[in-house]
Amino acid sequence: MVNAYILIQTEVGKAASVAADIAEIPGVISSEDVTGPYDVIVRAEADNVDQLGQLVVAKVQNVAGITRTLTCPVVHL
DSSP: OEEEEEEEEESTTOHHHHHHHHHTSTTEEEEEEOSSSOSEEEEEEESSHHHHHHIIIIIGGGSTTEEEEEEEEOOOO
């Protein structure tokens, strides 16, 4: 299982709707609107890195109002 945080920048005024839309995507554990350089932080999980990439590119990035994403896979050292 691969877990990641996805940091998202949105269009002005779209953070709450983006967070709500993303929360409905299978594989998303949590989706919250925040303040700071990013507008939404998502916790997601997938069976492997390839499926995580497909989740981000095919589903998350297609949500209306997103301008940029940064995916940060969780590592266990």
